[in-house]
Amino acid sequence: MNSTTLYELSHLQTLEAEAVHIFREVAAQFERPGLLFSGGKDSVVMLHIASKAFWPAPIPFSVMHVDTGENFDEVIEFRDATVDRLGLRLVVSSVQDDIDAGRVVEETGFRASRNRLQTVALLRGIAANEFDAVFGGARRDEEKARAKERVFSFRDEFGQWDPRAQRPELWALYNGRHRKGEHIRVFPLSNWTELDIWRYIQAEEIALPSLYYSHRREVVPRDGMLLARTRFLRLLPEDQPFEASVRFRTVGDATCTGCVESSADTPAAVVAEVASSRITERGATRADDRFSEAGMEDRKKEGYF
DSSP: OOOOOOOOOOHHHHHHHHHHHHHHHHHHHOSSEEEEOOSSHHHHHHHHHHHHHHTTSOOOSEEEEEEOSOBOHHHHHHHHHHHHHHTOOEEEEEHHHHHHHTSSOOOOSTTOOSGGGHHHHHHHHHHHTTOSEEEOOOOTTSOGGGGGOOSEEEEOTTOOOOGGGOOOOGGGOOOOOOOTTOEEEEOTTTTOOHHHHHHHHHHHTOOOOGGGSOEEEEEEEETTEEEEOOTTOOOOTTOOOEEEEEEOSSOOBTTTBEEEEOOOOSHHHHHHHHHHOOSOHHHHHBGGGGSOTTHHHHHHHHTOO
């Protein structure tokens, strides 16, 4: 009888092992990879796994934040503290720079947002830093267009995505071949769900910006969402702000990222809350994903993540 003890990986360990494999594949195949890091939970988990993939060596690539200039203060502070703690090189590609240079035109009006202007800053940052692969924290349960992605998502010389031009990935074999000017978007968390992310955060005791946990703040009900009242939010005449206990399921541009009423103030409490939710985080809290059924797919074809 074989005395070898078989070690069965848990669901989270399997997901982590897959992500570690993806990080190492990129390090082996590409010369100048970069990782998108906003300080949001998915990018925090992605960075945590990258640090494990290359330990005890440092993470062998830069991180980039596409900054709308209208981010939550708590998230920016967390981003900078994390970069300092890990000794990373942070590249910031600013939407404000594109506005000042006339590359994009800022929206006006009470519902104006810079979130949809990020594509130009993203592509400019990739080109300026000569990234040939860029890690993103997108998951397939976020939004319908995400489910069409491969782990290695080919982008042409204009940074555009064509779902018909993607490559098969049988047996977890990833094809990173590309010509100069083209690049690959890489999604190590493709097979994760929001619940997986939170269970992993709980198991690994990963720190996050405080916005992800229940806290009291003034909010504004608008378009079926609760928006935080910040210095970036322009109040409409009909707005009726009130104070509530809320948390954010996702963080991004403060003008269009909503929060949900919640008492979940620990990772365990958030896990229980997410497990019972039947609404995707982006569908519930991102105004820019509500323009149309094909809104995200159209933006991805233009070069957005």
